[in-house]
Amino acid sequence: MDMKANKKKLGLKEKYAHMTRGLDWQTTYQPMDKVFPQATFEGIKIHDWDKWEDPFRLTMDAYWKYQAEKERKLYAVLDAFAQNNGHLGITDARYLNAVKLFLTGISPLEYVAHRGFAAAGRNFPGVGPRVACLMQSIDEIRHAQTQIHALSNYNKFYEGFHAGAAHQIERIWYLSVPKSFFDDAFSAGPFEWMIAIGFSFEYVLTNLLFVPFMSGAAYNGDMATVTFGFSAQSDEARHMTLGLECIKFMLEQDPDNLPIVQKWIDKWAWRGIRVLTLVGMMMDYMLPKRVMSWKEAWEIYFEQNGGALFNDLAKYGIKVPDCITQCTVDKEHISHQAWCTFYQYAHASAFHTWLPNAEEMDWLSAKYPNTFDKYYRPRYEQWREMADKGERFYNNTLPMLCQVCQIPMVFTEPDDPSKICYRESDYNGEKYHTCSDGCKHIFDDEPEKYIQAWLPVHQIYQGNCWPEGTDPTAEGFDPMAKVLEWYHIENGKDNLDYEGSGDQANFAAWRGAATQNT
């Protein structure tokens, strides 16, 4: 009987190949380049999409099954957390400022990743990468939503969460740093997107971005955040293998792809590292119970692990990005420079700031023996003295922003930590400023893109950051108050010092009540 011959069980790989690979076809009624209009314009040459090695073999039925199990567990924990006032289990309400930064700065990126991977999942002419990208797209909306759901409970009891996950990232000055990063990637073509997000962000930098927030949550008793962190772990592992497979595939398909890929790796490594400044600051200053210093994280996750990765890629001719030399200098400075900036601009931030206390400064001295006591401790001591005299220092002018990474120009020269680093480029008769050689290099390569940047400080000065119907000629007009209103920052509640804040008072009162009842 013929039927018997077909009864042999198919192997997993073979079965998966039938389930996906055979599905697509070479179109003939419509030309392929019309069906896949974004496949070639970036200059990447792909000769055989079937050479793509599926990094994970997940059919939809298995996907639904595994993911639904994870969702059931996750939401059971979130429900229990809400029901039992789990928010009182955190080390200190001050910790939540890190979570506010996460909800307003990172969760919106998960959403954009969802849309961007949907685009990649439509645009590649090969079925293998398309299916993998779509799975990542649906995972990313999962992450955006589970984060919002997990943090929604904090919003009910604490300030600074109420604007949600999209309003502020379009508007607030420091959130334009992560936003412009993703806008940059999504407005590029699908191959660059894969290097920017799939490889650089999800593979090279994920241990320095996602992991520090989740570890911080674990160290600080934040059950809600750490639960979605754990729940997302297996998704992230899939995303990492996709990013790696993608870069290898591009490099193996044609030698002409190497210089393009190398350029993108250089660009996105530097873009990503600039975004990580915010994470470094969070690790060194915002966690009541600290996991490790930014410098240590950089050394383990980038210098050691990343080094091994670039050794692997060397066989394709890929070189470690030049900007890394500057990073070994910067790792001793950037978190301090960033926190000093937020301290001065606490009135315009959607979270609280504070000065590190004596014990925290000693920790920083120990972690940063080369720089902290020399450059940063004196600054904090001076600000402490001023604050004690009732002259808490706020910087009331707005800083110039880097045209590329959009961070205020606060970083110093690689060879002189006492001198602010400025770089300047001319384009079409205008001058543009960047914060570093890395950003200047990116600007000079695509000036027509970066001159479009919506720089929050420029926009404030141009009068574009007030609620609709604002009359700037009205008597007593206070531009900064109107900007905060437009940001959805409630002045005196969401911003300024943690010391004396509503969050601090409420947490103490609620925890006190809780302790007396047990």
Next chain:
Amino acid sequence: MQIDLRTVAIKPLRHTFDHLVERFGDKPASRYQEGSYNIQQEHIFHYRPTWDADRVLFDKKRTKIQMKDWYALKDPRQYYYGAYTIARARQQDAAESSFEMIEDRGLAELIPAELKQIALDVLVPMRHVEWGGNMGNSYITAYGYGTVITQPCLYHAMDHLGVAQYLTRIGLVLDGPDALDAAKDAWMSGALWQPMRRHVENLLVLDDWFEIFVAQNLVLEGLLNPMLYDYLDAEFSAKGGTAISMMTRFMAEWSAETAKWIDAQIKTAAAESPENKEQLGAWVKHYRSATREALAPIAQRAFGDQADDVLADLVSEFNARCAKLGLAV
């Protein structure tokens, strides 16, 4: 640390996020609402897309349909990721046990040869049509506007992939890997399938995402799914092919469920303005005749001399559905 707060009620400062308070008032929001409304950025974008330089990243102008509030296009199933995967996991569990039973007991061998051949000729090549449905809906997810409609389109895209994989499994159960090769050949060059392949390819080059929604989700699925999972399924069941019906159970349930969601979108968009209504009607008329033409030879293979009657019934049921949605077609 264990904190027991049974006697302590803490009064929340607020119940949900600003945009939901604005929309629904300050009351606890559902997980669907928190995970869907206004989580797409709207106003400020840094760079023009290199692939669409005249528009911004998320742009309302990528379709002729216009809405004052794009969040009116909500999903009546209220699917956010968790609700969606949990619903599908339950359905796949049922499907899996059907396939297991058929495979363990060799039930496929009991299917009359003629019916089995119809399933191989009609159902298995349909996996490529499903793949087209996946592409159209991923396009909408990427370039559509407003999470309440782009989100379910991704779920729909993934569903299409899942359905394509179930159809693949049917081929494997009925005739092993050869069934897939034969179906691919038929899809690429068999006379029966060329009108359908041309139609599917034509949908792959559309720019307007709402037009894709109408052509693919309302019209193509609105005619094709009932044809396969109502009419043809009834034939299978009546003539001893229950095993095939068992293997298409997921699709039957799924197409009924998703049709409700699709209807809600069309109804809301049509009620928004006379311009929307007219545009939707024009698209429906255009794609209805194109789809009918593409389905004709396949219906012929499935229903023989009953084909014209079946198609006429399908179209009249479809027209009645459109009339209920407020379209003049």
